[in-house]
Amino acid sequence: MKMLMKGTEAIAEAAIRAGCRLYFGYPITPQSELTEYMAKRMPEVKGVFLQSESEVATVNMLYGAACTGKRVMTSTSSPGFSLMQEGISYMAGAELPAVFINVMRGGPGLGDIQPSQSDYFQSTKGGGHGDYRMIVLAPHTLQEAANIMGEAFDLAFKYRMLVTILVDGMIGQMMEPVELPEWKNIEELKEPDWALTGAKGRKPRKVTSFDLDPYELEKMNLRYQATYKRVAENEVRYEEFKIEDADIIVVAYGTMARIVKTVADSARKEGIRVGLFRPITLWPFPYERLSKISQNVKHILTVEMSYGQMIEDVKLAVNGKTNVDFYGRSAGVVPTPMEVLEAIKKIAR
Amino acid sequence: MIKSIIIAGFGGQGVMLMGKIIAESAMLDGLNVTWLPSYGPEMRGGTANCTVIVGDEPIGSPVVDVPDVVIAMNIPSMIKFEEMLKKDGIMILNSSVIDREPSRKDIKVYKIDANKIADAIGNSKVLNMVTLGAFARVTGLVKLEMIGKALEETFAGKNKKLIDLNLEAVRQGMNSVS
Amino acid sequence: MATVDKIVAQMPKSLSKVEFSYCPGCHHGIVHRIIAEVIDELGIAEKTLMVAPVGCSVFAYNFFDLDGTVAAHGRAPAVATGMKRALPDRIVFTYQGDGDLASIGTAEIVHAANRGENITTIFINNAVYGMTGGQMAPTTLIGQKTTTSPYGREPKANGYPIRMSEMLSTLEGAVYIERTMVTTPQNVIKTKAAIKKAFQAQIKGLGFSMIEVLSTCPTNWGMTPIEAMKWLEENMTKTFPLGVFVDKTKGMI
Ligand SMILES: Cc1ncc(C[n+]2csc(CCOP(=O)(O)OP(=O)(O)O)c2C)c(N)n1
Ligand code: SF4
Numbered sequence: 022m023k024m025l026m027k028g029t030e031a032i033a034e035a036a037i038r039a040g041c042r043l044y045f046g047y048p049i050t051p052q053s054e055l056t057e058y059m060a061k062r063m064p065e066v067k068g069v070f071l072q073s074e075s076e077v078a079t080v081n082m083l084y085g086a087a088c089t090g091k092r093v094m095t096s097t098s099s100p101g102f103s104l105m106q107e108g109i110s111y112m113a114g115a116e117l118p119a120v121f122i123n124v125m126r127g128g129p130g131l132g133d134i135q136p137s138q139s140d141y142f143q144s145t146k147g148g149g150h151g152d153y154r155m156i157v158l159a160p161h162t163l164q165e166a167a168n169i170m171g172e173a174f175d176l177a178f179k180y181r182m183l184v185t186i187l188v189d190g191m192i193g194q195m196m197e198p199v200e201l202p203e204w205k206n207i208e209e210l211k212e213p214d215w216a217l218t219g220a221k222g223r224k225p226r227k228v229t230s231f232d233l234d235p236y237e238l239e240k241m242n243l244r245y246q247a248t249y250k251r252v253a254e255n256e257v258r259y260e261e262f263k264i265e266d267a268d269i270i271v272v273a274y275g276t277m278a279r280i281v282k283t284v285a286d287s288a289r290k291e292g293i294r295v296g297l298f299r300p301i302t303l304w305p306f307p308y309e310r311l312s313k314i315s316q317n318v319k320h321i322l323t324v325e326m327s328y329g330q331m332i333e334d335v336k337l338a339v340n341g342k343t344n345v346d347f348y349g350r351s352a353g354v355v356p357t358p359m360e361v362l363e364a365i366k367k368i369a370r
Numbered sequence: 371m372i373k374s375i376i377i378a379g380f381g382g383q384g385v386m387l388m389g390k391i392i393a394e395s396a397m398l399d400g401l402n403v404t405w406l407p408s409y410g411p412e413m414r415g416g417t418a419n420c421t422v423i424v425g426d427e428p429i430g431s432p433v434v435d436v437p438d439v440v441i442a443m444n445i446p447s448m449i450k451f452e453e454m455l456k457k458d459g460i461m462i463l464n465s466s467v468i469d470r471e472p473s474r475k476d477i478k479v480y481k482i483d484a485n486k487i488a489d490a491i492g493n494s495k496v497l498n499m500v501t502l503g504a505f506a507r508v509t510g511l512v513k514l515e516m517i518g519k520a521l522e523e524t525f526a527g528k529n530k531k532l533i534d535l536n537l538e539a540v541r542q543g544m545n546s547v548s
Numbered sequence: 549m550a551t552v553d554k555i556v557a558q559m560p561k562s563l564s565k566v567e568f569s570y571c572p573g574c575h576h577g578i579v580h581r582i583i584a585e586v587i588d589e590l591g592i593a594e595k596t597l598m599v600a601p602v603g604c605s606v607f608a609y610n611f612f613d614l615d616g617t618v619a620a621h622g623r624a625p626a627v628a629t630g631m632k633r634a635l636p637d638r639i640v641f642t643y644q645g646d647g648d649l650a651s652i653g654t655a656e657i658v659h660a661a662n663r664g665e666n667i668t669t670i671f672i673n674n675a676v677y678g679m680t681g682g683q684m685a686p687t688t689l690i691g692q693k694t695t696t697s698p699y700g701r702e703p704k705a706n707g708y709p710i711r712m713s714e715m716l717s718t719l720e721g722a723v724y725i726e727r728t729m730v731t732t733p734q735n736v737i738k739t740k741a742a743i744k745k746a747f748q749a750q751i752k753g754l755g756f757s758m759i760e761v762l763s764t765c766p767t768n769w770g771m772t773p774i775e776a777m778k779w780l781e782e783n784m785t786k787t788f789p790l791g792v793f794v795d796k797t798k799g800m801i
Contacts, residue, residue, distance in 0.1 A: 282430030
């Protein structure tokens, strides 16, 4: 049955259904409803909800809970995600699985609380120190966001990696009909063979992110890199919308992509053949596929709610095969369909 | 078919709920819907608005530049959204609060004395449901039956009287426009 | 026609003309006014720097006609430390809510106090997070319902209301700490005297001073301003007794 749900609620409920019973978080707009939903809901499913004293604490609570091999998550918005970067680096080094929701808002600094996509670099290139990566998923509808939660946990555990769901204030605050995913039976979730549960009848296990011997640390790093390579080879996800006959392909993700879908239709009514290429995994970025399809088009237009972050990956993919243009607004200002259409017309001329 | 509606007014006039009921009734009728609120400090004391889109095709952008319908509950909202309205679009005004005419002549205007009707029903709070009734009648986008179901969903666990009161307000709103 | 003989109430000069953005019945505004009056009376407006927090009073830097900035959530005491160390002869104060000071910023306030940092902190304790919509604060009372303690604050899960004034007064560097409220004219006078003393301690270079003001948040408590005032007097003062917790200024100011 479809229910009219707010983005934050759909994500929270889907996470619980995906087997998450441990949530740590600190209120921040525009995602506090997610925290509040968990405060109400976790006790009902015998889970744990804890409001931490700060995002620095949150991420370390996550570190601890993740060490026990359970499905754990948090949610925050840009300034809070910045504070979590230290812990994220430590968790990546310790190969701990966890899911982060970043409901992006305008920055930098305190910025504002309106929708934005300006944390792309931070999420995909690593906001913390060290050679690490995290899987970054960018759903564009509430249904997709709800569906992706189970996948996020599965990927986190399969690869022992952190997964970030990168959405913005619009997806967080809007309502849409959602068919909630099936319940995962948490009894069936296997305890990972690295989990710290007390060394009863087995050798003690260690979870750390350090080795003072550089050659040993290098070995650890090479292991991370091998994992990242496997992820890049196997887990790239994207959507193609009306690209078969397109002269212009717009590359956009999340909220911006759904706006572009509307724009593509109106552009076609005016005789401009526009398609959309929508990365769903921002890391690993769909370089190969974008490279391939960019060969046959006149223009690639990257549209973002930032002043140009994903465009760097788009340019890497296109690698000079065709023109790459940009349109974007940031700071919490969302480009309207008409503005994007204008940008398209400009390059179509 | 995709139709977009902007609903705006003072915080406290129930514009968010009005939007939600429209979205929910359309959903129950098998349509696709999105509901997008303005959010943030703007809400405190100031004006609030939401954008509702309903359609039988998948909905892309939840943001609109040119709405098909504007429901304005106060003067600042009328002024703010009048310009955006589509040519021949529908403007529904709460004439209890808005004592002037919109300046555009190429739109269809419907005036609802929402506060007065609500007061006559005996609860000034239901002025949003009165307006919703008028919207339903004028646009034909949502059916009374579905509005009833949506109200039941929204007020689940609250007493039946409250649902009846709101539904009565919707009915009277429908009858207030011809 | 009436003539004006004497102006009895006037906007303090240290307040700007910007209209407050606070809800009706919120005490933030009252405390702003008191601070501005004290600054006027001490004649320090031109050498005072203020650090606003993240919270409903994030706009405070605009409400005062003083040099001012906004710190990251909870970090105001560290920012103020930087200012004071750079300009030791200026007066520096922070204005912080309970989420800001008693939750995310506990490390900063504890260490500023412990260093005896010569700054003044005005701490607004309204037992909830106002700005973000009424979530639980570390100062939320036991049993109090908030959006993140929907079943009421329960010590087993959420611990106890934290008493910052009592805690900080155990630190050597703290020279003056008092808890007040502004529910009646008498209380307002007491709060003003306390805030004045705190600034005087700084002017004399004595060390860290803090005034905690118990405040209302009618909006997120779901009460009328009058009910909120009553609730504050009847409930908050039980958990957070008024009084002076440390005073090392005797004979110095
Ligand atoms: C790093 C970070 N986390 C969270 C927030 C969101 N936030 C803004 S204000 C606030 C708490 C405000 O409460 P309080 O300090 O008690 O002040 P009040 O609004 O009640 O005056 C929070 C959590 C933020 N801005 N930055
Ligand atoms: S939300 Fe509460 S603290 Fe904030 S301005 Fe309103 S009453 Fe004051």
